[in-house]
Amino acid sequence: MLKDYLKLHFIVLLWGFTAILGKLLTVPPVELVFWRTLLASAGLGLLLLGRRVAWRIPPGQVLRLLAVGSLVAAHWITFFLAARLSSVSVCLAGLATLALWTSLLEPLLLWRRVRGYEVGLGLITMVGLYLVSQAELDQLLGLGVAVVSAGLSALFSVLNAKLVKAHPPLRLTFYEMLGACLSITLFFPIYSYFFTQGQGLQLAWHGYDWLWLAILAGVCTVYAFSASVELMKRLSAFAVNLTTNLEPVYGIAMAVAIYWLHTKGLLHAPQFNHERMSTGFYLGTLLIVFSVLIHPLVARLVKDKEPEHVPVIPV
Secondary structure, three states: OHHHHHHHHHHHHHHHHHHHHHHHOOOOHHHHHHHHHHHHHHHHHHHHHHOOOOOOOOHHHHHHHHHHHHHHHHHHHHHHHHHHHOOHHHHHHHHOOHHHHHHHHHHHHOOOOOOHHHHHHHHHHHHHHHHHHHHOHHHHHHHHHHHHHHHHHHHHHHHHHHHOOOOOHHHHHHHHHHHHHHHHHHHHHHHHHHOOOOOOOOOOOOOOHHHHHHHHHHHHHHHHHHHHHHHHOOOOHHHHHHHHOOHHHHHHHHHHHHHHHHHOOOOOOHHHOOOOOOHHHHHHHHHHHHHHHHHHHHHHHOOOOOOOOOOOOOO
């Protein structure tokens, strides 16, 4: 059991590392997500064949999964854009509002009752977000994009809670990754004409991009997802949800560590020059993370229904 918990923390650490990879990669966010989803869908397809999981489903369900996959694409594009517009720490602080978004969207889309404790924790999150925004005014745009990214992720998670009941997690994620890749491909002409300042698509890799993309798609997406699904068979939903909430903590800690190594001359990483934040930022982030971590504990305390396992699409 200890081995499973350590493996779960390692997987969450990998998910927290994605924002750092987004900072290291030179490929623009839209092209970056295209490559990630293309490589991930290929890897998941091989897993489907290797594990002999049936992949054929009715056309109507295929279209539904592909449509939900477009939300994944939008979430990842805004996530990596936020990491480029601000620091990794600010990006992850904005992403930590996922629990707040979920508490707002679930009653609207799943017709469940509003939970009083979620309202209270949501208010704490809002206070934390206000402190972060006031402390890092020069990174306000990146923070706003990260909050939007968290909202897209929450919308995807709520919709996925219904779909997971009808499909094995591996098949579900394969079609969603494929949908994400196809939606970006369809978006390319509009993106190239209106959003690239005449430079067109930048799909070519430079420097170590091939390595970072291999880690992002192969390790942080395909491996992390398949390993997390296996762990969900042995660990409780409470343990998985509580540990997954540590993702922004791990990500911010890694970004600060890279910044420290850079300032000491032990690592050349100029992309992380802005990772040193003010006291107000850390206080606000602490409030956001506190509200996220305390959520499953309060839910268990008031004997709320424990959530079902829903496959997590890593950031």
